[in-house]
Amino acid sequence: MMFWEICKVVKFNIKARDWQMHEDYIIYDPFLGLNAYIENMKKCWGKLYKVISPAMAEDNILVLLNTKAVVLNWIEYNLDNEKIKQLLWYKLLGIKIIWVFHNRMPHDSGGTAQELKEIRKKMRFIARVSDVIILHSYSSAKYLKEYLSKTDKKFYVPHVDYMRQIKWAKGNQYEEEGAFKFVFQGTVSPYKNIELLIKVFRDLDLPNCQLHIIGKPCSAEYAKKINEISLGAEIRLRWECLSDYAVCQEIQKGDVMVLPYDLKSSMNSGAMIAAFSNKRTVIVSANAMAQDFKGQDFLYIYDYSGREDHYHRLKTVMKAAYENGVAVNREKGEKAFEFIRRHNSEEVVVKRLRKMVKERL
Incomplete structure (x- = not known):
């Protein structure tokens, strides 16, 4: 033509x-x-x-x-x-x-x-x-x-990295004492294994420990389901599409971000880079981006085969992160921050x- x-x-x-x-x-x-x-x-x-x-x-x-x-x-x-x-x-x-x-x-x-x-x-x-x-x-x-x-x-x-967003949240590092806090932040969808995360958290039943789930649900039906299975547990839900500033605040309020993504589709994780940008460590399933960090000691990476294995491995690593305490996990967050400032x-x-x-x- x-x-x-x-x-x-x-x-x-x-x-x-x-x-x-x-x-x-x-x-x-x-x-x-x-x-x-x-x-x-x-x-x-x-x-x-x-x-x-x-x-x-x-x-x-x-x-x-x-x-x-x-x-x-x-x-x-x-x-x-x-x-x-x-x-x-x-x-x-x-x-x-x-x-x-x-x-x-x-x-x-x-x-x-x-x-x-x-x-x-x-x-x-x-x-x-x-x-x-x-x-x-x-x-x-x-x-x-x-x-x-x-x-x-x-x-x-x-x-x-997310330093363009972080600058608005500087000075709010949330060093407050209190419960140990696991955080999930991002779009709340089934492939991110939110239901599994809640089950593991409830079964661990850790003293003085909370789980914060922050983000916009993929549907009203899924939000209802998560609300129902969270009842009676130390789980805080915030169903919003947050501003960049509010995302930083929520990440910084936590001690460890948990990202138990489905490995059949997941390959990278912007949420992991966002956590590192906020000086927080992560627990993450072994997607491709996490594999690039193998050998580093500033995050928790785990692999799994099948849903039952995923449950046990996530449970083990969440318990280990909790037992490390706030100070050790903050040190990991600092190391992660320094790493991505050099490489991302x-x-x-x-x-x-x-x-x-x-x-x-």
Whole structure:
């Protein structure tokens, strides 16, 4: 198809005076979201290019012709025919496709053979059409092989820290005495094994100990279920989509964050980086990002095989963290903080992005 024939398909709204055409653009998708990760990564990309939304570029051929790449996050959740056509349109215009490989597969994606087949088909398509695949953990490379026989498209970029959010909470380190506090913070969904966490906490029955579960439930029905199984225990529930400042406060009120994620889909954990940014240690199942930290003594990593094994291993490590006491866990949090300041800072991330652009784009 000739270029002008393609142009007939697209409604171009060319407003050249609204754009500085000497600039190169990066389309960031999604452009907005509840996750601070999106804003932090846009800041990093903004050191290299002008970052714009898909909508800002959609009908503007001048902008599209000056767009270097599109960065895709979690696209596997909404990959339909229209999205596929959009990606192929980008390719036709010479716009590089950068896919951030966040998860082994979409969370809560169903378990029938046909559903899994369709999901893997979508993931393979994204992997094939991408020019660069960003990994936020070295250990996730082995999972990429589930979708690509050759993994030469991969490029490691650290998960950026949350220091942009932390600065608003400085001075509120919550050194108060009282009960030992386990904290879960994030979207409250079944794949994060909240029900298992509550059962383990209740069965441990530790003296002077609390569990705080903070975040927005995936549904009203799931929130009701968690409310019911939490009754009568030292469990505090806060069902809200919190501001960045409030997230920091809630993490800092705790002693240890607990992240017992399902390993069938989970691969990285922004919540773990958020905890470290707040000088708190974590208990985390051995997802790819956690595997990168093996050998470090500032967190608790455990693996499991099957639900019953998960129960026993989580129970063992929560008991160990509790018995270590507040002081030891705060020391672990300090070490974790110092580690990510060296390896996950905005400066380090921008340096890796710059290297990726030079070598791959």
